Amino acid sequence: MSAPSFEAIWGAVPYPALVLGADDAICAANPAAESFGAVSARHMEGRPLGRFLGEDSAVLDVVRQARRSGVSVAQYDILVGWGDQAALSHNIHAAPLNENDGAVLLLIHPLGMADKMDRSLGHRSAARSVTGMAAMLAHEIRNPLAGISGAAQLLEMGLGDADRELTSLIQTEAARIGKLVDRVEQFGDLRPAQRRPLNIHDVLDRARRAARAGFAAHARFSEDYDPSLPPTAGDPDQLLQVFQNLLKNAAEAVPKVGGSITISTAYAPGVKMQRPGGGSESLPLLVTITDNGPGVPEGLVRDIFDPFVSSKVNGTGLGLSLVSKLIADHGGVVECDSRPGRTRFRVRLPVWRGAAPDEKERAGSGVVVSEAEA
Template identity: 35%
Template sequence: MIEEAAIPDAAAQIAGLIFAVLLIDEDGRIRNANPAAEEMFGLAASRMLGRAYREVVSICERHVGAALKDSEQPLIARGVLITTALGKEPMNLSSSPVIAHPGWRVLTLSRSGAEGTPSVTPQPNEVGAPAVLAHEIKNPLAAIGGAGQLLGRRVSEKDRHLTDLITREVERIAGLIDRMQQLGSNASIDLGPCNLHASIRNAMASVRAARPDGCELIEQFDPSLPLVHADARSLEQILINLLTNACEASEGAETNHVVVRTRFVSGIVHSTIQSGKPVRLPVEICVLDHGPGIPEELRDDVFEPFVTGKSHGQGLGLALVRKLVRDLGGRITHERNERAGQTLFRVNLALAEKDARG
């Protein structure tokens, strides 16, 4: 006789949902949050509990925010622009009163397109650079660059700086177009088992070679971590960008070193729209620096294209990092600890399939 499997309790069922669930009390404070809410809002449940939900989930559309003030009224809204710690994003929202507890309600949020048929539309905040347009721009750029080099051989020494300027600007614009193409690319990545620490060390070696200023890179690795589900080249590019930013931020700081830490964490689940299944992300990479941090007014939009606190920055580096992390099925978050004077970027990844099953 086959024994009937035990039915998961309510807590286990809510924890497995791919959309965010918040339990709100009569004072509008968060009393419970599932793992998908942690992933969607970029905050651990412990940092949400007890806070007013409007501090965690800021609703940009006034009529929806006004409707939510009535805790006894059910509400469904689609495509509502909502701001969280990770930035602005259109979401589907519902509010359901808890009948047995007046004033209490359950708030659910999912990314627009997450319900029903899985959406394969590119993320709304990512930049697309059509290949035809890039081709049309880069062809004349190459001609300008070549003409600049020819002129540089013929002009006098006192005018050489002008042709050098032409060459530098052509290279800068070509690099900008390349990065925009990467942001808009939908090319598939070959994911598989990846040695996390080998990829990190390769990235560290590249950054050390490119920076003669001697910014110290410190490893704090958990040697017991298994293989992750990733692509080595993409992971190295993510780390090169984060480490380069951290080293630049550390220039002039009293503590001029960058720490790269790896560890195993529990309770982080990523709601993958493409697969329709929640995926655990137990492996964390943390890049920590002691620089002044990103300006406070930019922190909510730090992963958006063209947002930068650098005087000569393009604002594409972190946007590209976010895209690459998403391509790996992972997540990235940013934190600033003012008391400790630390800036932290955390990347969470899934285990390789064999280790995930085990």
């Protein structure tokens, strides 16, 4: 067997790879880089890297450090945004090609689904910790809360108008605490999902209709569905709750005038979850909910699914944590990427394969073992 040509090796590199000149202009780009930037190599070549990444990009610092030191330099988990794409975490490797001409090979490694799955499983564990607290809250808080509210009502009957304002405040705050306990108590439902084959579009349509009739009446909806999607394995009521929560989150984020929410579905094979009992399960069904709100603060994006983490002034931080728990219970994963003017939640779910996997096996699911996209 003859040695493969440079072109074959260059084309087979699975990560975006760029050759940069001494002036940081792009000299060559492999096919993965073209796909990554949605720009042809011909359009990139001869243009400075900063034009695509921004002149203040940390990637340029890595490239220049490699050129100055003459050795390979790596920097992990830094934000990279190409053009108008959202900035996402990547690992960067830069290595000088020649000592004299200043050429540098740049490799961009997107943090793949394995990292996202690890975080999703971590969110699931955190949600289970809230589960143990939920039962205690329901028992230890509801009874005295009812007593406080009842006592305030009795006091109100014998007070003047000025003092009734205070008892009304007590009742209002007691009701608010009661609603918070109701939301936390949802984590205490340990019943396994009653999975059966279902059309994900039926669930999305129910969630959309409910949203348009209520909390999202001010938003403009658009749908981009793939009608050929096979059925997924799921509990329709739990998945309805998931998508209602995501739509409510989007509706609260978009502006009252000009707010838009897009729901799309696609078949995206390549992401698989390994199970300890052997074998793996593919997550090819992709549901994306996009809004044109101001975006999630950069410091919260990675932790947005953790319990009690919220970007809202009066948010409890439980809605998205419940979403993560329910999707993990279905063997799927949910992720978020956000920038000002566009926030996108992606939900990946398995296809119905007949008998549902054993729940105990599901609870110990591992990380992604193969992926076709970052």
